[in-house]
Amino acid sequence: MTSKRACRLLGLILTLSLLLAGCQAPSGAPESGTAAPTAGAATPEPNTNGSEASADALAEHLTLTANVRNAEVQGADALWDYFAEKFNVTIELIPMSFNERHEKARIWVSSGDMPDLLWMDLDEKMFAEYANWVRQGMFKAYPADIAEKYPNIGTEYGLEVNVGDELMTIDGALYAHPAIRGNPEYDFMSGMSWVYRRDWAKAVGLYKEGDLYTWDEFVALNEAFVKQDPGGNGPGKTIGMGTEIFYFPHAFGIYQTSAEFGYGSFSPKDGKYVWTTARHETLEGLKIAKDLYDRGIIWPDNPLGQAPDDQFKAGLMGSDFNNFDQGRLDSCRKALQENFPEIDPFEAMDYAFVVGPDGTLWCKQSQCYWGAVCMSAKLSDEKAARWLTMLDWMLSDEGKYFRMYGIPGKDYSIENGSLTCLWPQSEIYADLQADPYPQNVRQWYMDYSGGVSAQVVPNVSTPKQTIADANAKFQYLKDKGFMRAFDYASSYLSAPSKDASGNFTTETSDKMIELLTTVSADQLETEWTNWLASMEEKVQPVLDELNSMIADVPTEAAPKVFVP
Amino acid sequence: MTVKAQPSPARKGVRLRRLLREIWRNRFMYLLLVPGLLYFAVFCYGPMYGIQLAWKEFAANAGVVGSRWVGWANFAFLFKEAEFWNAIRNTLTIAGMQIALAFPFPILLAILFNEVWQPGLKRVMQIVSTFPHFLSWVILSSIIFNLFGNAGTVNNMVVAFGGQKLNFLMSKEIFRWLLLFSLIWKESGWNTILYMATISSIDQSLYEAATIDGANRFQRIVHITWPGMQSIVTATFILRVGMIMNAGYMQVLTLYNPSVYEVGDILDTYIYRITFQKAPKYGISTAVGMFKGVVNAALMLSAEAVSRRLSGEGLL
Numbered sequence: 001m002t003s004k005r006a007c008r009l010l011g012l013i014l015t016l017s018l019l020l021a022g023c024q025a026p027s028g029a030p031e032s033g034t035a036a037p038t039a040g041a042a043t044p045e046p047n048t049n050g051s052e053a054s055a056d057a058l059a060e061h062l063t064l065t066a067n068v069r070n071a072e073v074q075g076a077d078a079l080w081d082y083f084a085e086k087f088n089v090t091i092e093l094i095p096m097s098f099n100e101r102h103e104k105a106r107i108w109v110s111s112g113d114m115p116d117l118l119w120m121d122l123d124e125k126m127f128a129e130y131a132n133w134v135r136q137g138m139f140k141a142y143p144a145d146i147a148e149k150y151p152n153i154g155t156e157y158g159l160e161v162n163v164g165d166e167l168m169t170i171d172g173a174l175y176a177h178p179a180i181r182g183n184p185e186y187d188f189m190s191g192m193s194w195v196y197r198r199d200w201a202k203a204v205g206l207y208k209e210g211d212l213y214t215w216d217e218f219v220a221l222n223e224a225f226v227k228q229d230p231g232g233n234g235p236g237k238t239i240g241m242g243t244e245i246f247y248f249p250h251a252f253g254i255y256q257t258s259a260e261f262g263y264g265s266f267s268p269k270d271g272k273y274v275w276t277t278a279r280h281e282t283l284e285g286l287k288i289a290k291d292l293y294d295r296g297i298i299w300p301d302n303p304l305g306q307a308p309d310d311q312f313k314a315g316l317m318g319s320d321f322n323n324f325d326q327g328r329l330d331s332c333r334k335a336l337q338e339n340f341p342e343i344d345p346f347e348a349m350d351y352a353f354v355v356g357p358d359g360t361l362w363c364k365q366s367q368c369y370w371g372a373v374c375m376s377a378k379l380s381d382e383k384a385a386r387w388l389t390m391l392d393w394m395l396s397d398e399g400k401y402f403r404m405y406g407i408p409g410k411d412y413s414i415e416n417g418s419l420t421c422l423w424p425q426s427e428i429y430a431d432l433q434a435d436p437y438p439q440n441v442r443q444w445y446m447d448y449s450g451g452v453s454a455q456v457v458p459n460v461s462t463p464k465q466t467i468a469d470a471n472a473k474f475q476y477l478k479d480k481g482f483m484r485a486f487d488y489a490s491s492y493l494s495a496p497s498k499d500a501s502g503n504f505t506t507e508t509s510d511k512m513i514e515l516l517t518t519v520s521a522d523q524l525e526t527e528w529t530n531w532l533a534s535m536e537e538k539v540q541p542v543l544d545e546l547n548s549m550i551a552d553v554p555t556e557a558a559p560k561v562f563v564p
Numbered sequence: 565m566t567v568k569a570q571p572s573p574a575r576k577g578v579r580l581r582r583l584l585r586e587i588w589r590n591r592f593m594y595l596l597l598v599p600g601l602l603y604f605a606v607f608c609y610g611p612m613y614g615i616q617l618a619w620k621e622f623a624a625n626a627g628v629v630g631s632r633w634v635g636w637a638n639f640a641f642l643f644k645e646a647e648f649w650n651a652i653r654n655t656l657t658i659a660g661m662q663i664a665l666a667f668p669f670p671i672l673l674a675i676l677f678n679e680v681w682q683p684g685l686k687r688v689m690q691i692v693s694t695f696p697h698f699l700s701w702v703i704l705s706s707i708i709f710n711l712f713g714n715a716g717t718v719n720n721m722v723v724a725f726g727g728q729k730l731n732f733l734m735s736k737e738i739f740r741w742l743l744l745f746s747l748i749w750k751e752s753g754w755n756t757i758l759y760m761a762t763i764s765s766i767d768q769s770l771y772e773a774a775t776i777d778g779a780n781r782f783q784r785i786v787h788i789t790w791p792g793m794q795s796i797v798t799a800t801f802i803l804r805v806g807m808i809m810n811a812g813y814m815q816v817l818t819l820y821n822p823s824v825y826e827v828g829d830i831l832d833t834y835i836y837r838i839t840f841q842k843a844p845k846y847g848i849s850t851a852v853g854m855f856k857g858v859v860n861a862a863l864m865l866s867a868e869a870v871s872r873r874l875s876g877e878g879l880l
Contacts, residue, residue: 237715514822
């Protein structure tokens with residue numbers, strides 16, 4: 001090789017490296033200027049009539065890529081084999097952790113590396129980005145006649161309480177399948193609620209019959225937990241109240257004065273939208289939280305983002321405010337039973353109903369869906385049709401049994417219209433059956449198709465008392481409490497200023513944490529007011545936009561005072 | 565007036581051929597350069613084409629090249645943002661603290677290690693001080709949380725001695741010092757390797773001669789060790805100043821929280837938050853990166869010039 005050739009070779013290597021490094025257009029992105037698919041333009045032919053796919057339609061083996069949480073336990077069990085075989089499909093799972101779900105979606109879509117099926121936590125905070133991506137042609141439209149051709153999907157979208165498909169419709173076409181939540185019977189009431197150590201309450205002599213407390217009583221109770229240490233953890237080690245970081249510090253005063261998420265969203269007042277963060281209820285709630293934090297009743301390390309459930313399960317925390325559906329309640333009770341065999345977890349911990357300082361027993365509504373699935377614009381019609389076939393089946397009765405119990409004939413049977421779960425007997429509870437599949441193994445099915453109401457498919461592995469307690473809580477709050485309805489109109493409006501600014505949730509939350517932990521109680525109001533003034537320049541254009549674009553601003557319902 | 569003779573094209577050709585012949589003769593040595601060159605080409609120069617995003621509004625369907633030009637709009641937006649200026653202030657303050665206090669620490673440590681007579685003890689001390697470098701900031705941040713959290717070891721000791729708990733991780737007064745000391749703990753041992761290697765290359769006969777002449781330990785350090793290290797210290801100092809806008813992205817990201825954003829949010833974490841934690845503004849985050857790069861380059865050249873003027877030594 002001559003020196004000239006060596007030089008050329010080196011140059012070629014460098015040039016190729018540069019090219020490989022990224023001088024290429026995103027592979028998944030349509031060409032610049034390519035119009036977004038129009039509604040129903042590429043309607044894939046359905047492969048199934050209802051939940052039964054024809055053999056011909058499934059003859060070709062297809063491979064789909066899809067992102068999922070807890071990927072490490074997905075796709076390696078008999079359920080997955082059954083599902084893959086049934087639909088003659090291989091689903092390559094792309095892992096994604098819960099904490100990076102937004103970040104990953106943004107990177108995948110922007111870089112053109114989007115999986116065939118993209119699951120997103122497509123709530124109101126991500127909606128503007130979703131709308132933007134739709135208009136840039138990054139997603140394939142779901143067929144316009146989806147409800148007719150896929151009857152189970154149609155039934156789901158036809159539910160009166162489900163507005164998810166309407167929300168996901170942009171410029172007349174649906175680009176995301178919203179996975180409906182599993183509690184329509186309670187009007188999608190949020191599970192956010194207190195659980196507490198009832199045994200500790202009795203130990204400090206402040207227990208109230210029926211677990212019903214006024215706000216002052218509940219604060220006094222938690223203060224007693226901290227000071228009297230009924231769990232015997234040692235001086236300074238028992239925590240009063242804690243919550244998930246995404247709800248800090250709203251759980252400790254703001255919720256109890258407004259039941260607003262308070263993440264900087266907008267709320268109607270006197271016929272127009274105002275910034276919820278700037279309402280006096282928010283400041284009042286913040287003052288309450290500040291007082292609790294300064295008195296050491298709130299978990300001091302809570303702002304650092306660690307999980308409150310771990311502290312509760314370890315017997316270090318008295319009251320935990322979290323999304324306590326029956327699954328989380330069961331998980332906490334099981335952990336307590338394991339960690340403290342001497343106590344009865346059903347007696348020792350339960351929901352606490354806490355009436356706010358204004359005399360209202362607050363609860364709030366969630367969106368009707370949790371997460372949504374978008375199809376890549378690159379997805380072929382055949383693959384799209386296969387996905388819709390799978391989805392339609394998952395939403396059928398058979399699909400729901402499959403998602404909750406497992407394989408027909410092996411995990412459940414139906415005789416004379418009566419369903420029997422064939423799971424083995426639980427080793428812990430005499431009257432229960434044990435789920436033979438690993439925990440979280442159903443994540444993909446649930447994320448991609450939606451929740452299953454316990455009223456449709458009964459839960460046979462959770463203790464009956466826990467199910468009863470969870471249902472009783474929802475029912476009690478539905479009967480006695482006041483639920484702040486979710487405002488879809490302002491939350492899902494896509495408009496220039498709002499899309500550019502977001503809804504100021506992160507800024508609000510960060511500022512609250514900063515003030516709570518670093519300024520004195522005397523300075524709180526001044527600092528808060530100054531910050532609100534500094535934000536006005538950014539917030540006002542969004543408010544103006546909302547008030548000009550939403551013709552019928554909803555009337556704000558007056559809170560219902562709790563009557564025992 | 566003197567006129568410099570320009571080499572003729574023929575002479576240029578001869579020099580080039582000679583150079584290429586030299587490269588070919590030592591081709592296997594030059595081959596060792598390839599991975600390094602590839603690294604810089606792929607990870608440093610290749611992505612530079614994305615810098616154009618600083619003047620564009622990114623659209624996913626158009627990609628980097630096809631996105632719409634917006635002139636200086638991203639910079640104009642950025643310069644109006646109070647958070648951006650706060651991030652710059654924090655970056656410079658934290659990096660300044662690192663240069664003033666963390667930079668000299670490994671130099672001092674290397675000199676002290678060099679003075680340890682027992683080789684076994686010296687090796688143990690080097691291993692112990694170097695080990696934290698191999699732990700990632702994610703692991704170290706967990707250790708720091710467990711040490712300095714409300715229920716952490718340090719606070720428990722404070723309470724055991726009758727004191728009041730301190731909110732180390734959420735205190736604006738303490739946070740930057742926590743960053744500094746954790747950096748010194750993690751990296752000082754590792755950074756001594758370069759200085760130890762430099763010290764070991766100093767001619768031992770100089771020490772022997774100085775000892776015969778009656779120089780004590782301190783005098784030997786001042787008159788032999790330090791001058792022997794000076795050029796490498798100068799080079800590392802210039803490089804560190806050239807990275808003044810890099811104040812420790814992973815360290816801050818894993819340790820900070822909203823309570824201390826005001827004193828801890830640096831440019832890199834600011835870029836991360838505006839890129840991934842809100843609706844992404846790729847154009848603006850690229851503009852921040854561009855700004856950072858330009859300032860770093862300017863400061864490195866300035867440090868080089870100052871160093872040449874003061875000590876006659878430089879890097880370039």
